Amino acid sequence: MITFERVSKRYEEGHDALKEVSFQIERDDLVFLTGHSGAGKSTLMRLIMLMDRATRGKVLIDGRDLATVPSRGVPAHRRDIGVVFQNHQLLFDRPVFDNVALPLVIRGYDYREVGRRVRASLDKVGLLSKERAMPLTLSGGEQQRVGIARAVVCKPKILLADEPTGNLDPDLSAEIMQLFEEFNRVGVTILIASHDLALISRLRHRILTLKDGRLVTGGAL
Numbered sequence: 001m002i003t004f005e006r007v008s009k010r011y012e013e014g015h016d017a018l019k020e021v022s023f024q025i026e027r028d029d030l031v032f033l034t035g036h037s038g039a040g041k042s043t044l045m046r047l048i049m050l051m052d053r054a055t056r057g058k059v060l061i062d063g064r065d066l067a068t069v070p071s072r073g074v075p076a077h078r079r080d081i082g083v084v085f086q087n088h089q090l091l092f093d094r095p096v097f098d099n100v101a102l103p104l105v106i107r108g109y110d111y112r113e114v115g116r117r118v119r120a121s122l123d124k125v126g127l128l129s130k131e132r133a134m135p136l137t138l139s140g141g142e143q144q145r146v147g148i149a150r151a152v153v154c155k156p157k158i159l160l161a162d163e164p165t166g167n168l169d170p171d172l173s174a175e176i177m178q179l180f181e182e183f184n185r186v187g188v189t190i191l192i193a194s195h196d197l198a199l200i201s202r203l204r205h206r207i208l209t210l211k212d213g214r215l216v217t218g219g220a221l
């Protein structure tokens with residue numbers, strides 16, 4: 001599903017953010033990505049989303065070499081990928097429904113389909129009763145669940161999460177992880193970048209560890 005073959009990423013000023021990184025993530029996997037600040041976690045995710053391109057090596061998604069995807073193919077590529085951020089990146093002047101609907105509206109779904117899909121997503125994250133609420137009236141954990149509903153509303157094959165529990169207490173973090181596990185059980189491939197080693201080790205999924213841009217655990221091809 002996601003394959004990295006000796007991938008290196010050098011930023012323009014000459015800094016190697018990833019060095020010869022190789023790993024494979026299968027369709028039904030839920031994998032954690034960890035490492036110190038600046039180790040290259042966000043860079044690795046940016047390459048999967050085609051927000052950036054590898055300097056050397058290959059990134060393949062479903063067997064397709066991303067180097068062959070032209071710029072005009074990037075929006076279609078991103079359609080298959082849901083993204084969850086630590087700080088939610090919600091629109092705070094819009095109710096929950098509008099926030100979750102946004103990716104569907106951008107893609108031109110008709111309003112009946114938008115309503116059906118938004119409610120299905122909110123139901124999955126346990127927030128059906130909050131569709132008219134404004135994000136600021138929700139708790140941090142609820143706001144993060146809105147972010148997750150928005151990430152899955154287009155039914156992506158891959159879900160990437162960058163520090164999704166960074167601002168949450170341990171109980172809420174565990175709840176959010178359970179949600180990811182539920183999406184994984186229905187076939188979504190999930191990669192979660194996290195510093196929370198206590199949480200990660202309890203959950204017993206595979207762990208990829210980056211250190212100064214090199215993969216030091218979990219990377220067998």
Ligand SMILES: Nc1ncnc2c1ncn2[C@@H]1O[C@H](COP(=O)(O)OP(=O)(O)OP(=O)(O)O)[C@@H](O)[C@H]1O
Nearest residue numbers: 011012015017035036037038039040041042043044
């Ligand atoms: N756009 C960029 N231009 C230049 N250097 C960058 C850019 N983005 C990241 N870097 C550098 O690449 C390295 C890896 O950064 P990256 O954001 O991937 O790390 P990270 O593991 O996600 O860190 P954090 O946990 O702090 O978010 C860092 O040294 C960073 O300064």
